[in-house]
Amino acid sequence: MHASRQEGLDVWKITRYNGPHTCSNPAISKDHYKLDSKIICHFIMPLVEQQPSVKISALQAECKDKIGYELSYRKTWKARHIAIVKIYGGWEESYGRLRRLMITLCKQNPGSPVLIEDDELFIDNHLVLGYKVFDRMFWSFKQLIEGFKHCRPIICIDSTFLYGKYKGCLFCATALDGNNHIFPIAWAIVDCEDGRNWDWFMKCLRVFVTDREDICVISDRHKGIIKAMQDDWWQPPTAHHRFCIRHSLSNYNTKFKNSVMKDALCKAAHQNQKKKFYEAMYKIRDMHQETYDWAVKIDSQKWTRSHDGGKRYGSMTTNTIESMNGMLKGLRALPITAMLERTLKCYELMFHALGDEVYWPESNGDPLVPDSTRKRQKGRPMSSRRNNKMNWMLKGKLRERSTIYCSICREPGHNRQSCPIKNVDR
Known part of the structure; x- marks a missing residue:
């Protein structure tokens, strides 16, 4: 071992050491700058195909075991996004396949109601012919409509957000059968949770799903639901509204x-x-x-x-809806057609299979395109949700905010953009 004294300082610097190294240099990243998201996609493709909702931390651990590098969250997230597009197609392409999917669903399951509402496509204030902008969609199955006739006269309704490239909400209505098992009734995809969409969804339930009398509807106290329940179809003695x-x-x-x-x-x-x-x-x-x-x-x-x-x-409570939302949580980040296909697989024993896409009938309507105003902005959105005891607890106290760690030096308190040693040569 060789060492020299620093000039003007009472500090000795080791210049040569031939023994084994027992510490790591924090300035050296455990990632690799040439290991981009496209290469990572090749390693994680089987995992994403098997489980689209796989967590980023699980993918990071898998890559560390296979290639020996600790990948950043951002790079792994981009790799998963690329894998989803390769497996399930892009978001814009998915909207174009939506009509064919729903027509096939009706053909294979006769009597199943499907309602798609669309708008005209305008680009730079000019009407574009041959395409329609997707607005909202309601669907159910004939098997569910017939089965609900033998369930308790209770409907639980709630909504949940979609996590994909485009904003949206998934409405869901469920019931309980004689064995207290969850019995789904109908779904809808809309742009947001408001009075307009809830009024439309509740009318679709009455028109397409059930005309039973003395039905109890359980929901939260959303103003849009309360307003929709003022309709004559949902007033006593025809129906009764209760709060969760x-x-x-x-x-x-x-x-x-x-x-x-x-x-x-x-x-x-x-x-x-x-x-x-x-x-x-x-x-x-x-x-x-x-x-x-x-x-x-x-x-x-x-x-x-x-x-x-x-x-x-x-x-x-509406816990049946919460269970349904939990089951669909991972699927809500997929393109719209892929999300519906995966949802159908959850109930494939109850419905007739759709078959291969090659044999799907052609649609008579114009192909759909997503609404550009619903496209999410880049970056992680700021959370506006107020967490309380309904969410998550940790030893009786609300979980504290997690600590930020830099992906370059692995030190807490800053990220890679503000890292003081980010310009160090690797």
Whole structure:
């Protein structure tokens, strides 16, 4: 080992060492600048094809085992995106195949309702003939419509976001069969969750799916749903609207942030007898007047079991929808046609197979194109969701924000753009 003293400093610098190295240089990245996303795509293609919702961390671990490099999150995400396009096609191409897919679905499953609404295509204020802009779509299956006749008269409705290249929302309606199993009824893809789309979806349910009387609809307290339920088709005695207690308590907790009173409201809502409900509410009034005032403003029929009149059949939440959304979470990041095809595979034992795309019938309508105004901006979107006890908990406390680590020096507190040693030669 050779060492020399730094001039003007009381520091010795080791210039030569022939022994084994036991530490790593933080300035040397464990990634490789020539290992781009296209090459990584070749390694992760089988994993993405088998499981489109595979996490980035799992792909990073797989690449580390195969090629020995620790890849950055951004590079691995781009590689997964390229793999999805190669396997399932691009987003624009997927919209062009949508009509043929839904026509095939109706042909293989006669009586299945499908409704696609579109708009004219304008480019630079000029009408373009031969193409239509996708607006929204509703679909169900004849098998589900017939099966719902033998289920409890309860429909749970909710929405969830699409994660793909274009913004959108997936509406879903489910029921419970005699064995308390989830029974899906209908779906819709729309641009956003608002009163216009909820009114359209609820009308489609009445026109295409069911005309049963005395149906109970359970949902959250979204203003669009409440407005849509004012339609004569969904008014008593034809139908009854009830609120999901889980969402209602989440709204309360967001406003008051009082977990003790939230639990007290939950206990009151689940009481079977009116006497016990009033006793629980009087206790709440003595403990916290503001909570009592908040609760009495809501119609007791809509959020309590004691005043429900048996319309809920004991169902206090829309957990069936949450389970459905969880199952489809990974598929919601795929192109629209691929998402529908994968959804059908989840129920392929109930429906007739669509067959190979080569044998799909041709569509009489103009091919669809996505709405350019719904295209997502580049970069990770800022989260505006308020997390509470409905989301995730860690040892009774909300999970703290994760620490940022640099992909070059692996040090916390900054990223690769602000790394002080990013210009060091590799």
